[in-house]
Structures are given as C-alpha cells and as structure tokens.
Amino acid sequence: MSRPVTWRKDDGLAVVTIDNPPVNALSMAVRQGLLDVFRQIRDDPATHAVALLCAGRTFVAGADIREFSEGDPVAVDPNGIFDLIEHLGKPVLATIHGTALGGGFELALASHYRIALANARVGLPEITLGLVPGAGGTQRSVRLMGVRPALELMLSGTPIAAPEAMKKGLIDEIVEGDLLAAAKAFFSRLPAGGEATRRASERPIGDAETALADIESARQELLGKSRAPLAAARIVDCVSAAVSQSFAQGLEFERHQFLASVRSPESAALRHIFFAEREAARIPGLPEGVQKHPVAKVGVIGAGTMGGGIAMNFINVGIPVVLIDMGQEALDRGLGIIRRNYETTLAKGKLTREQLDARMALLTGALQYGDVADCDLVIEAVFENMSIKKEVLGKLGGLCKPDAIIATNTSSLDVDELALATGRPQDVLGMHFFSPANVMRLLEVVRGRQTSPAALATVMALAKRIGKVAVVSGVCYGFIGNRMLEGYLREAELLLMEGATPAQVDQALEAFGMAMGPHRMMDLAGVDVGAKVLIERGKAGGLPADPAYRSVIQTLHQLGRNGQKAGVGYYRYEGRKAVSDPVVDDICAGLAARYGIARRSDIAAGEIVRRCLYPLINEGAKTLEEGIAYRASDIDVVWTSGYGFPARLGGPMHQADVIGLAAILEGMAVFARRYGNQYGYWEPAALLQKLAASGQRFADY
Ligand code: CAA
Numbered sequence: 001m002s003r004p005v006t007w008r009k010d011d012g013l014a015v016v017t018i019d020n021p022p023v024n025a026l027s028m029a030v031r032q033g034l035l036d037v038f039r040q041i042r043d044d045p046a047t048h049a050v051a052l053l054c055a056g057r058t059f060v061a062g063a064d065i066r067e068f069s070e071g072d073p074v075a076v077d078p079n080g081i082f083d084l085i086e087h088l089g090k091p092v093l094a095t096i097h098g099t100a101l102g103g104g105f106e107l108a109l110a111s112h113y114r115i116a117l118a119n120a121r122v123g124l125p126e127i128t129l130g131l132v133p134g135a136g137g138t139q140r141s142v143r144l145m146g147v148r149p150a151l152e153l154m155l156s157g158t159p160i161a162a163p164e165a166m167k168k169g170l171i172d173e174i175v176e177g178d179l180l181a182a183a184k185a186f187f188s189r190l191p192a193g194g195e196a197t198r199r200a201s202e203r204p205i206g207d208a209e210t211a212l213a214d215i216e217s218a219r220q221e222l223l224g225k226s227r228a229p230l231a232a233a234r235i236v237d238c239v240s241a242a243v244s245q246s247f248a249q250g251l252e253f254e255r256h257q258f259l260a261s262v263r264s265p266e267s268a269a270l271r272h273i274f275f276a277e278r279e280a281a282r283i284p285g286l287p288e289g290v291q292k293h294p295v296a297k298v299g300v301i302g303a304g305t306m307g308g309g310i311a312m313n314f315i316n317v318g319i320p321v322v323l324i325d326m327g328q329e330a331l332d333r334g335l336g337i338i339r340r341n342y343e344t345t346l347a348k349g350k351l352t353r354e355q356l357d358a359r360m361a362l363l364t365g366a367l368q369y370g371d372v373a374d375c376d377l378v379i380e381a382v383f384e385n386m387s388i389k390k391e392v393l394g395k396l397g398g399l400c401k402p403d404a405i406i407a408t409n410t411s412s413l414d415v416d417e418l419a420l421a422t423g424r425p426q427d428v429l430g431m432h433f434f435s436p437a438n439v440m441r442l443l444e445v446v447r448g449r450q451t452s453p454a455a456l457a458t459v460m461a462l463a464k465r466i467g468k469v470a471v472v473s474g475v476c477y478g479f480i481g482n483r484m485l486e487g488y489l490r491e492a493e494l495l496l497m498e499g500a501t502p503a504q505v506d507q508a509l510e511a512f513g514m515a516m517g518p519h520r521m522m523d524l525a526g527v528d529v530g531a532k533v534l535i536e537r538g539k540a541g542g543l544p545a546d547p548a549y550r551s552v553i554q555t556l557h558q559l560g561r562n563g564q565k566a567g568v569g570y571y572r573y574e575g576r577k578a579v580s581d582p583v584v585d586d587i588c589a590g591l592a593a594r595y596g597i598a599r600r601s602d603i604a605a606g607e608i609v610r611r612c613l614y615p616l617i618n619e620g621a622k623t624l625e626e627g628i629a630y631r632a633s634d635i636d637v638v639w640t641s642g643y644g645f646p647a648r649l650g651g652p653m654h655q656a657d658v659i660g661l662a663a664i665l666e667g668m669a670v671f672a673r674r675y676g677n678q679y680g681y682w683e684p685a686a687l688l689q690k691l692a693a694s695g696q697r698f699a700d701y
Contacts, residue, residue, distance in 0.1 A: 005033025058098025269650030299372030303334025309437030487615025515644025
C-alpha cells in the first residue's frame with residue numbers, strides 16, 4: 001500500500017502531502033507518517049520551511065472516527081506530533097482546501113501559519129459526535145481567537161467559512177489557485193528570521209477576568225439547556241483549564257476529557273448515527289454502475305404546504321421547479337407562502353435579497369399538468385387519498401417524458417398500487433417528505449416492486465444534493481417511520497385511558513429525550529389528520545379488532561378538538577403554549593369506563609417510556625425481518641432525523657442493543673401479563689426472539 005504521507009524537497013522547501021482518501025482522516029497510518037516525515041525534515045539541513053498539503057478533495061477532515069470504536073485513538077499520540085511540528089525550528093504552513101475539521105484543523109492550528117482557499121471551511125465539530133477536541137483544539141483555539149468565539153465554535157460544532165475564520169484570527173491569508181504556488185508566495189513574503197516559528201501554544205490568552213466571565217456565562221447557559229450534549233460541559237472545562245493552567249497542563253486535562261468522551265455512550269450513539277446516515281445511501285441489490293438520470297428540472301403537483309416545502313428544496317440548490325395547482329387562488333397562495341418563508345429567512349439575515357430573487361426566479365407556477373412535460377422528476381403532493389392520487393398519477397404517466405421519474409409523496413398509501421396507475425411503474429417511487437418539507441432532514445424513499453434501479457439511484461443522489469438524509473423503505477403500510485409510530489401512539493393513548501395525563505406522558509418521553517411528546521406532536525400535526533388516516537385504515541381492514549384502539553384521538557376529532565390550530569386537542573392552547581385541560585382527562589376516564597380499562601394512579605415515568613419504546617423496537621424488528629428496512633441502522637436514521645428521537649441515544653434499535661434484547665423481551669412479557677395480550681400487542685417479533693436467544697444485537701444483523 002502506498003504511504004499516506006510523503007514529502008519532497010522543492011528548492012529548500014519541504015513539501016509534505018497527506019493522501020488518505022476519501023477525506024484524509026488522521027488515521028494511525030497518517031499519524032505515523034506525519035511523525036516520520038517531520039522527524040526527517042527536522043534533521044534535514046537542506047530544507048528551511050515546510051508546506052503541508054493534502055491530496056484529493058479536502059484538507060484533513062478530522063481524526064479517523066472508525067478508530068474510536070476499533071482501535072486506540074491516541075496510539076501514535078497526535079499531541080506528540082503537533083509538539084514536534086510546533087518546535088520544528090522551521091516554519092510550517094498548512095494550506096487548506098475543502099474542510100479542515102477536528103483533528104485536521106488541530107493539525108493546522110499546530111502549524112505556524114495557515115492559508116486557505118476562500119471556499120474552504122474550518123471548524124471543531126467534535127461535539128456533534130459527543131466528543132471533546134482531543135489534540136489541542138480547546139487550548140490553541142482559545143489562544144488564537146479568544147475565549148468567547150472559541151466556545152462558540154466548539155459548542156456549536158458548526159464549521160465556518162475561511163474568510164470568517166481569517167477575521168477571527170484562525171487563518172492568516174485567503175489565497176486563490178494552486179496551493180503550492182500560494183505557499184511559496186507566502187514564504188517569500190515572510191520576514192527572514194522574524195516570526196519564523198510562531199506558536200499558538202505560546203500566545204497569551206487575553207484579559208483573564210473577561211475570559212472567566214465568558215466561561216461562567218457559557219456554564220450558566222448550559223445549565224438552562226436540558227438537552228445540551230454531555231460533551232459541552234467538558235469543552236467548557238477544557239477552556240477553563242486553558243485560561244487557568246499552563247499550556248502543557250491544559251493539554252493534559254483536554255486529553256483526559258477527550259478519552260472520557262470517546263468512551264461515553266453518548267459519543268458511541270452519535271458516531272453510530274454518523275456512519276448510519278452514510279450507510280443508508282448504499283442500496284442492496286442495485287447493479288454496479290447503474291446510470292443515474294440528470295435532474296435539471298422538477299415538477300411538483302399541489303401547491304399546498306407540503307408541495308410548497310418540497311419545491312423549496314430544489315430551488316434552494318438551483319434546480320428550477322414548476323409548481324402546479326388546479327386553481328389560480330390556491331397557486332397564488334402557495335407561491336406567496338414560499339416567498340414569505342424566504343422573506344423570514346432574509347429578515348433573520350440568513351439570506352440576501354439577491355439570493356431570494358434568484359430562488360424565486362427559479363420557480364414557475366402553472367395551472368396545467370402539461371407544463372411538467374419536460375421535467376426530469378415530477379412529485380405529486382396532492383390530498384392523501386388513493387383515488388385522487390391514482391387519477392393524478394394516471395395523468396402524469398401519459399404526460400411525463402420517457403424516463404422521467406414520477407414520485408408520490410404519500411405517507412401511507414400502497415406505492416405499488418399507485419405505480420400501476422401510471423402505466424409505467426418502473427419510473428415510479430415514493431418520496432415521503434416530512435413536514436415542514438423544506439426543514440426536516442429525513443426523506444423516506446419508497447422502493448416499489450417495479451421501481452427501476454436507475455430511478456432509485458437517481459433519487460438517492462438527488463436527496464443528498466438537496467441536503468436530505470434518505471432512507472430506502474419497502475412498500476408496507478406507513479413505510480418504516482409511520483408504521484413504527486402506530487404502536488408507540490397506541491401505548492401513549494392507552495396510558496391516558498389508564499389514568500396518565502397527556503402532560504405526564506409527554507414529559508416522561510421528553511425527559512427520555514424525544515424532541516416532543518406524542519400528544520404535543522399530534523396536536524401540532526393535527527388531530528384531524530391523524531384521525532383521518534386511522535379511519536381510512538379502518539375502512540381498509542388494517543386495524544386491530546380492539547374497540548379501544550386509538551379511541552382517544554378519534555373522540556377528540558369527533559369533538560372538534562383538532563389540535564393546536566383549533567386551540568384545543570390533547571391540550572388547550574394559549575397562543576402556542578400547551579396547557580393541561582381537565583376535559584381531556586374526563587374524556588379519557590369516560591373511554592376507560594366504556595372499554596373496561598382499569599384506572600390507576602401509579603403510572604411512573606419509567607413505565608411510560610418502556611411502554612412506548614418497546615413497541616417501537618418490536619415493530620422495527622418486524623420491518624427488518626420483512627425486508628422493509630434493509631438495516632437496523634436505517635431505522636435509527638429514520639427516527640433520529642424524522643421523528644425527534646434523540647441522536648445521543650442512537651435511535652430505537654441502537655437503544656435496544658444498549659438496553660439488551662433479552663431485557664426488552666422480558667419487559668414485554670411483563671406488560672403482556674399485566675395488561676393482557678388479547679390483540680397481540682406484546683407479541684415479540686421473531687427476529688427479536690432469535691437475536692436475543694443467540695446473544696446477538698441488531699447491529700450484528
Ligand atoms: N473518519 C473516518 N471516516 C470519515 C470521516 C472521519 N473523520 N469523515 C468522513 N469519513 C468517511 C465517511 O464515512 C464516508 O465514507 P463512505 O464513503 O464509506 O460512506 C466518506 O468519508 C465521505 O464522507 P461524506 O459522505 O460525509 O462526504 P461529504 O463530502 O459529504 O462530507 C465531510 C465530507 C464534511 C468531511 C464529512 O464527512 C464530515 O463532516 N466528516 C466528519 C468530520 C468530523 O467530525 N471530524 C472530527 C472528527 S473527531 C476528531 O477529530 C477528534 C479529535 O479532536 C482528534
């Protein structure tokens with residue numbers, strides 16, 4: 001295997017190149033290579049300066065995250081290498097293109113100088129993986145940019161553009177063109193013998209009083225955030241060490257915190273999600289080298305909230321969209337909402353007027369379906385009703401150009417049946433966007449029985465282009481996410497009839513980490529929307545014979561308590577604030593009496609979480625054994641990116657592995673004994689039983 005770090009002499013300049021595709025991660029081999037190469041350069045009298053470059057698409061994008069699970073992340077200690085670089089006795093210049101992140105940016109910070117292309121980005125995103133920067137990042141960033149900006153950089157984890165980094169003192173120059181030529185030009189301007197080996201580690205930290213005040217205010221802010229990652233407090237502690245201790249002591253403290261964070265369950269879960277999101281893009285059974293279609297223009301049918309949100313995804317990345325609605329008024333309203341959304345972003349300073357105008361210029365409204373005839377992808381987002389959707393798709397089948405992909409945005413209907421309505425089912429798949437479609441990251445891509453590999457591959461690639469995390473689901477009721485949601489909501493409602501209040505259930509699940517409890521979620525999504533889906537499913541014979549099944553939502557709907565938009569639902573609303581409403585408790589008590597459900601007052605938070613979580617896991621296991629989901633990790637991505645499941649718990653299937661499958665089976669058996677299992681609610685999935693019996697985890701499946 002070729003060496004990932006090499007160097008050559010170029011007229012007294014040592015040119016070091018890191019070449020470790022795809023992202024030049026600072027793997028053990030790269031660390032060893034850097035150590036060897038910099039020792040050689042140190043001892044070479046013929047070189048007097050060093051330019052550090054990276055091959056391929058990016059500068060070093062961080063430590064090799066895989067090593068955190070598989071190996072020793074500090075074997076060949078990066079701090080030892082960075083110390084060697086800082087004390088090389090020859091100026092070292094990091095030349096940055098692409099992204100310099102985490103350990104990669106720490107390498108650049110340990111270099112004496114940094115230049116970057118204007119479109120490069122730099123940052124310390126470790127917190128997003130539940131980690132503390134582990135190679136001097138917390139100590140050097142503070143010395144270069146000051147306490148408050150360094151805390152902002154590390155606690156947000158968001159990379160910043162090179163020009164902004166330059167303003168903040170992290171980059172010395174923005175350059176253009178060839179980086180080696182720029183490095184030579186940079187060195188030619190360096191005063192001989194002047195600041196030849198300027199070291200970030202030796203820079204003084206500004207006024208100590210201000211620094212300590214900034215640290216204290218960061219601590220206070222964290223205290224107010226119940227969902228702050230645990231790594232956040234560790235990062236603040238490291239910054240505090242930077243201010244109050246020597247560089248060497250601070251580095252030692254940081255190392256300790258870094259190793260503790262690597263071992264934390266939070267980081268294991270977040271790393272799992274990092275790789276799960278990327279793995280989801282790999283589709284089993286697709287032929288090698290399948291040709292993707294170019295997508296230069298998109299049509300969206302239906303200018304409602306969903307259609308409008310879908311359209312925004314494409315115009316945001318420069319793809320023209322034709323938005324169709326049947327009536328001028330509906331179309332104008334839809335176009336107006338899109339413009340208002342952008343105006344709001346503009347007002348927040350996150351979009352310029354020019355960008356807004358450019359995006360709106362990519363959007364055309366039309367009243368005739370024929371206007372999508374030249375689109376490469378057409379997505380229908382009309383009312384969730386089989387016969388309406390079939391009619392629309394039938395028209396599209398005849399109108400769309402050959403090879404155009406036709407997608408349905410259904411959240412529950414049979415995509416195979418819908419596909420047949422087009423007369424060209426090979427071109428059809430489901431694109432299940434989540435509301436608000438321009439904000440939510442998840443896209444379930446529903447692979448029909450006849451969906452062509454090209455259509456599937458095209459849409460998966462397009463999803464990445466519009467910034468979505470896409471997960472493939474097979475065809476079944478509710479696909480992966482909504483299908484699993486059923487059991488979760490069933491238990492949430494049964495708990496209400498047993499005597500818990502909506503707030504009690506929501507609080508327990510929010511304390512567990514869900515972004516929103518189930519009842520607040522239903523109120524926001526619309527009780528009517530949920531009830532109608534249920535009614536349709538009942539008509540199709542898809543509900544259990546249990547008369548109490550989801551009877552709370554149906555009753556609320558009958559009473560016109562349709563959620564936040566109606567001012568009443570599971571809660572009463574004062575503006576957007578949900579307030580407990582005793583009327584709902586009375587409704588639930590009435591339903592309990594009607595269906596013979598025993599009321600009790602001993603429902604604890606732990607029971608609420610287990611009652612709702614175990615059906616989720618069990619149904620997840622069923623989608624896996626049926627091949628609806630390809631991998632347990634895909635299910636985790638669906639739930640963390642679309643349903644507010646906390647990423648720091650890694651998704652329901654990862655959590656199941658953490659809890660232990662045998663313990664879950666045991667818990668389900670207890671619930672079956674205690675609450676009865678007449679309708680099979682606590683019947684374990686065969687896969688769950690099989691894995692538990694052989695001591696395996698979902699991750700092994
Ligand atoms: N370690 C190992 N593999 C990595 C990696 C890393 N740090 N970063 C990316 N990869 C892999 C991905 O898994 C993916 O592999 P596959 O193709 O096999 O799926 C491949 O590189 C390409 O990654 P993306 O699909 O994400 O490519 P992209 O162009 O969309 O994004 C990126 C590139 C911005 C660098 C993005 O990959 C990213 O954000 N990476 C993580 C950066 C990060 O968090 N760095 C900090 C690491 S922790 C650390 O450094 C600790 C420390 O202080 C020492």
